Amino acid sequence: MGKRKVISEEELKELVLPGPGEMLGRVVKLLGSDHVLVKCADNKTRVGRIRGKLKRRIWVRENDIVLIAPWEFQDNRCDILWRYTISQADWLRQNSYLPEGI
DSSP states (O other): OOOOOOGGGGGGOSSSOTTTTTTEEEEEEEETEEEEEEEEEEEEEEEEEEHHHHHHTTOOTOOEEEEEEEEEOOTEEEEEEEEEHHHHHHHHHTTTTTTTHH
């Protein structure tokens, strides 16, 4: 087994916008074992699971803005699809993608 390769912020340069069935949220707390507590744009708090592809590339920290996909069969769970940088989060706020409560 090799080391986990974590690439720097360079990989996050592209801006991924929410598609159908996806929404934005803020990481409230790290729960461990690749799970986090996320406050979503619809004012619900969900337990998010960091996808394997994402967890091997970039780190998710508290107060990060993330793109999530809620589970259809369990409303209080979601998958984390993407993490935004600080400048990308500011751009999302200015263009009304991110609600004020988050």
